[in-house]
Amino acid sequence: MSSKMSKLDNWATNKIKTEYKDDVQLLIGHNSYRLPGDAELAQISFFFPATDKAYALAKTFIIDGIGYDLFPMSWERIERMTELDEDNAPCVGEAEILYYRTEEDKERFLELQKRLKDHLSDSQFVLKKALEKVNVAMELYQTMMFEDELFKVRKAAGHILNYLLNAVAYTNGKYFRTGYMNAKQDLLEMKDIPENLLRLQEDIIKAGATGEIKQLCHELISSTRRYFAGKKGEPEKRWVDQNYTDLAHWYQELSYAWREVYHWCDRDEPVLAFMRGCFLQSELDIVTDEFGLEELDLLGSFNFSDLAAYRKQAEILEKKIISVIEKKGVSIESYDTVKDFLSANQ
Incomplete structure (x- = not known):
């Protein structure tokens, strides 16, 4: 557990110890998705309920313009993150246990962190997951082709970018530790990324017409598919x-x-x-x-x-x-x- 917990972190842990001692398995903290200036204010993020009573701990609130969401997490969902089926790996890999009910509860979460690390070092596992993300991106592209409104096309393009960028990161044995915020720098530090990936990402974001966005997304998907086609030949x-x-x-x-x-x-x-x-x-x-x-x-x-x-x-x-x-x-x-x-x- 952290030795530098904020007032809010202490508030949450004390509340669990006094009101939910037998009802909450774990309190998890991470601030991977916080803006740089907000990251040190609090780590509290989610908890694992052991009983129905624990759900009363859930709370959303705003302090000095900063929104907080203390929410219940299921083991099924955190498993999906660990298996890279849901693209929220920092919730596992960058997380810190702020409170645990038992050693068994703590070890269960630590085992997930170890499993995530093992998955990322398994080239065939991450390739399989990456190809799944590419398939989703292609499905989104197919739907986008029938959209005419600019905001809907841009939204689809954003999702396509997210799926493809995560696919590339996984193949490099990485995930974006702070989400979208440092993705460009993270990609530049990766040993192997698709040709023109960063340029196409920027061009898509700059584009102001639906037809242009669609064409650029097609180029990005094609480039990414060529990138992965070169990896399929590796023995599985x-x-x-x-x-x-x-x-x-x-x-x-x-x-x-x-x-x-x-x-x-x-x-x-x-x-x-x-x-x-x-x-x-x-x-x-x-x-x-x-x-x-x-x-x-x-x-x-x-x-x-x-x-x-x-x-x-x-x-x-x-x-x-x-x-x-x-x-x-x-x-x-x-x-x-x-x-x-x-x-x-x-």
Whole structure:
């Protein structure tokens, strides 16, 4: 616990000790998101309630123009922060325990701090989390393209920036310790960031027209995706232990989708061949990610007027999947006749 607690910090800890001793597990302090001049005034931030009574401790107030929010935190939410699913890592990594009910309560929080540190040093863990953030940014961009009002486009651009900047920070084994306030300096100190990241960030903020903002966000997302594409080739530990029996089961189920693609190609039905190919492409993308396979491009070969190359590519990809499974020593459960199936499954 801090030896330099402010009057407000002491007020909160004393209130817990006298009124909520058995009701509050932890009182946590951090001022990572405070302006520089306000940071030393108080650390109190959130507490973990043990009983319903503890919720009465929650309080929002203003002192000399400075707003404070002492709020209840759930273990589920702090876990999400620790796992980088919610972008508030400073609430874990920069936090200080101001009060703890038991040693067990204290150790539980300290373990989360250790886990966050371990996660940030695990290159494959942070890469996975970073790619999730990039996907969210792309979803926001898609929604932004249908907005016409400047304030809505700017709001979406701000969220896109936040997700992408956090993605880059995580990949560097970092998080923004003071949130947005020192992000530029933090990025400059990172060993590896996307090309033109800082310039595009500034250009987006400077832009005054919706079309310009949308175009710049597209450039930023494209640049960030190229940055991460260069990192996907690194070996991922989860692929080493992957159960290729699961891939065989996936193929046995999805083999019918290939049959459908072949069927519609042979009958020169481009719309139906395309629609079923879209489903198959989505499934191929999933197993590509799950099993660390090379890119499996089906739809790039589609030609509405000539389905021959498309059908051939479907065949090539099916053979690749079969080869991957068999090279791992896994058998595909396939039979020539119903009689053969019944004989083997008495």
